[in-house]
Amino acid sequence: MPGFPDNLTRGLDGRIWLGLPVPRNQFLDDIAGKPFIRKLLLRLPPAIFPPPTLYGHVIALDEDGQVLMDLQDPTARFLRRPGSPRRRTGSMSHTLNDKGLGWLPR
Numbered sequence: 001m002p003g004f005p006d007n008l009t010r011g012l013d014g015r016i017w018l019g020l021p022v023p024r025n026q027f028l029d030d031i032a033g034k035p036f037i038r039k040l041l042l043r044l045p046p047a048i049f050p051p052p053t054l055y056g057h058v059i060a061l062d063e064d065g066q067v068l069m070d071l072q073d074p075t076a077r078f079l080r081r082p083g084s085p086r087r088r089t090g091s092m093s094h095t096l097n098d099k100g101l102g103w104l105p106r
Contacts (some may be wrong), residue, residue, distance in 0.1 A: 003057050011060070015068055020057040023075075 003020030010016055031037045056073030 003055070015060040015062065018059045018061060020059065021054065022052045023055045023057070025052070 001020070001024075004025045006019055006021050007019045008016055031041070054076035055072075056076045058069075058071045060069035060071075060094055062068055
């Protein structure tokens with residue numbers, strides 16, 4: 001997977017929208033098989049870690065898991081909002097951390 005998934009939403013057209021607001025991180029990939037190190041890091045205060053790299057990425061899938069759309073926003077201005085249900089006139093996007101909604105006209 002190209003990023004850390006956050007939120008699945010089914011659109012009106014039956015597509016399943018998957019938000020990937022943060023891309024993969026080599027350090028986290030490297031410690032994936034080292035549970036002792038992961039446990040140690042989870043005990044540290046979050047403030048000491050660098051902020052994550054933001055990259056807007058939303059993927060539309062069918063029920064078989066086939067990718068139907070792959071929308072990317074390197075600026076993370078709009079597609080960082082993981083929930084992206086498709087509406088008749090466009091796509092709405094939202095997240096718990098932002099104040100507002102994103103809108104991508106059809």
